[in-house]
Amino acid sequence: MTSTTTTTGTAPDSRTAAPAPLPSLAVLAVERTRIELVQFFRIRDAVIFIFAYPIVMLAIFATVFGQDGTRVGPDPGIPFAQYFLPGMVATGVLLSSFQNLAMGIATSRDEGGLKRLRATPMPPTAYFLGKIGSVLVTSLVQTALLLASAALLFGVDLPSDAGRWVTFGWVFLLGTATGAICGVAFSSVPSNGKAASAVVTPIVLVLQFISGVFFQYDQLPSWMQTTAALFPLKWLAQGMRSVFLPDWARDIEPSGSWQHGATAAVLGAYLVVGLVVAVKTFQWRRRDDG
Amino acid sequence: MSTPAVQVRDLRKHYGPKKAVDGLDLTVEHGEIFAVLGPNGAGKTTTVEILEGYRHRDGGEVSVLGVDPRSADRAWRSRVGVVLQSASDHSELTVREMVTTFGRYYPSPRDTDEVIAAVGLTDKARTRTGQLSGGQRRRLDVALGIVGKPEMLFLDEPTTGFDPEARRAFWDLIESLRDGGTTILLTTHYMDEAERLADRCAVVRDGRVVALDHPARLGNRARQQAHVRWTVDGLLHEEKTTTPSALVAELSTRFGGEVPGLEVQRPTLEDVYLELVGEAGR
Numbered sequence: 001m002t003s004t005t006t007t008t009g010t011a012p013d014s015r016t017a018a019p020a021p022l023p024s025l026a027v028l029a030v031e032r033t034r035i036e037l038v039q040f041f042r043i044r045d046a047v048i049f050i051f052a053y054p055i056v057m058l059a060i061f062a063t064v065f066g067q068d069g070t071r072v073g074p075d076p077g078i079p080f081a082q083y084f085l086p087g088m089v090a091t092g093v094l095l096s097s098f099q100n101l102a103m104g105i106a107t108s109r110d111e112g113g114l115k116r117l118r119a120t121p122m123p124p125t126a127y128f129l130g131k132i133g134s135v136l137v138t139s140l141v142q143t144a145l146l147l148a149s150a151a152l153l154f155g156v157d158l159p160s161d162a163g164r165w166v167t168f169g170w171v172f173l174l175g176t177a178t179g180a181i182c183g184v185a186f187s188s189v190p191s192n193g194k195a196a197s198a199v200v201t202p203i204v205l206v207l208q209f210i211s212g213v214f215f216q217y218d219q220l221p222s223w224m225q226t227t228a229a230l231f232p233l234k235w236l237a238q239g240m241r242s243v244f245l246p247d248w249a250r251d252i253e254p255s256g257s258w259q260h261g262a263t264a265a266v267l268g269a270y271l272v273v274g275l276v277v278a279v280k281t282f283q284w285r286r287r288d289d290g
Numbered sequence: 291m292s293t294p295a296v297q298v299r300d301l302r303k304h305y306g307p308k309k310a311v312d313g314l315d316l317t318v319e320h321g322e323i324f325a326v327l328g329p330n331g332a333g334k335t336t337t338v339e340i341l342e343g344y345r346h347r348d349g350g351e352v353s354v355l356g357v358d359p360r361s362a363d364r365a366w367r368s369r370v371g372v373v374l375q376s377a378s379d380h381s382e383l384t385v386r387e388m389v390t391t392f393g394r395y396y397p398s399p400r401d402t403d404e405v406i407a408a409v410g411l412t413d414k415a416r417t418r419t420g421q422l423s424g425g426q427r428r429r430l431d432v433a434l435g436i437v438g439k440p441e442m443l444f445l446d447e448p449t450t451g452f453d454p455e456a457r458r459a460f461w462d463l464i465e466s467l468r469d470g471g472t473t474i475l476l477t478t479h480y481m482d483e484a485e486r487l488a489d490r491c492a493v494v495r496d497g498r499v500v501a502l503d504h505p506a507r508l509g510n511r512a513r514q515q516a517h518v519r520w521t522v523d524g525l526l527h528e529e530k531t532t533t534p535s536a537l538v539a540e541l542s543t544r545f546g547g548e549v550p551g552l553e554v555q556r557p558t559l560e561d562v563y564l565e566l567v568g569e570a571g572r
Binding site (some may be wrong): 019020023027028031035038039043050084098100111112113114115116118119120121122124285289 | 342344365367368369370372375376377378379380382383387391392394395396397398420434438477502511
């Protein structure tokens with residue numbers, strides 16, 4: 001990202017033959033995406049956990065809160081499985097973007113992998129595009145599995161009008177990109193790869209609790225809502241509620257509206273600030289490496 | 291020939307008050323194997339990492355393949371191969387996948403299978419890299435360093451953790467790369483490695499080059515006194531001399547033929563090295 005040298009350049013070259021052109025950024029970004037995905041899907045237990053987590057959580061919360069046919073909100077109410085679905089979609093996006101990259105990059109830096117990549121002619125931009133590309137694919141698979149489970153196992157009616165899927169599209173893309181970039185930026189926080197999980201997991205967990213993923217958002221204390229509003233997950237979850245909940249459900253939102261503008265603004269701001277921080281602070285070498 | 295492959299003049303780098311590199315000079319010619327010897331903390335790795343473009347220097351002039359590594363671009367990186375001290379990433383990929391994907395970063399890479407064969411990992415091509423032994427892992431590191439067909443290869447302590455057989459195979463590989471025209475700069479702790487491989491070696495101490503020569507001539511080694519040892523009635527006799535041949539001839543006459551337990555020893559590279567790094571330390 002710091003360098004945008006996608007041209008072949010004219011190196012001061014003592015060889016007589018004209019040097020072969022360097023592979024293009026697009027080719028390298030696709031190759032990095034491919035290799036990231038190969039690695040991701042090789043760690044079977046992690047794949048199962050990452051994909052199953054939101055589904056299992058949805059099952060637990062829908063079952064616990066939805067006992068005796070209880071519903072959310074005034075009559076006719078919303079079934080709990082449907083109410084929690086948007087939060088689980090949001091949390092899944094957060095896990096596969098932010099948590100995955102923050103921990104994965106910290107570990108790779110620790111293992112010397114980043115340092116080695118830096119010595120190759122692969123531009124940093126291709127590395128980051130590969131991360132984002134692979135996160136987009138895994139997030140899509142994860143979300144598709146979650147939506148299918150919600151519809152088939154818990155009888156949630158998925159929206160049928162195009163407008164809602166357009167909303168889903170931009171919230172999903174913006175949320176994934178923001179989560180990925182913030183994950184890249186945050187990967188410099190843990191002092192080493194082993195600390196990464198201990199540093200990242202609690203943050204993700206706390207955000208899930210205060211952002212209306214595990215509880216009904218409007219029933220959280222207002223200070224908690226205010227705090228959550230400072231972080232992207234709340235906005236991601238709210239954006240997803242606007243997709244999967246009936247129109248009247250906006251009346252039980254604390255603000256009385258879906259606040260699409262604010263959602264785009266907050267996620268966009270995190271994206272831009274995260275990008276600047278990531279570019280400024282990104283380290284290819286371990287912190288103890290001089 | 292134009293400029294040397296590597297030219298370093300008065301290189302300086304400090305970390306806080308500590309001077310890691312303190313006025314280091316060296317020149318590596320195209321097509322040679324150049325070894326950098328020195329104790330831990332002498333500034334070897336710092337110097338090499340400045341040449342590789344990882345670190346910025348505080349002073350001095352550096353050129354690698356005619357380019358200042360400070361302004362390293364992709365074209366330059368495609369001509370320089372780097373084998374670091376340790377890396378254990380991408381453990382889920384197989385050897386073959388790893389070499390293939392790295393090759394794709396370069397304009398004209400070597401054939402994947404040829405590279406794997408060159409480092410002796412053909413049997414392990416389908417093994418995940420996380421399951422390789424330390425020595426196999428190191429050979430993979432080398433494979434990744436050479437897959438881009440570099441003109442200049444940096445090797446930082448390449449054979450640490452190798453068994454003797456693997457080291458010999460590795461030395462053959464490095465020599466064949468040199469014979470193919472690759473310029474090689476390696477750091478090592480092993481004197482036998484420097485002796486076997488290096489066309490020239492530099493001994494670094496306290497961030498400076500304290501000796502530079504062919505390993506056989508380093509520190510005036512060839513002209514130093516030899517130790518001649520023999521035994522009489524189980525007792526070891528030893529004499530230091532600058533004319534060992536004359537002494538052996540005399541002994542031979544004295545014993546009427548074979549001299550019991552005869553040994554003639556010039557100072558080893560290690561002796562010379564220890565003397566050099568000891569001297570400079572005082």
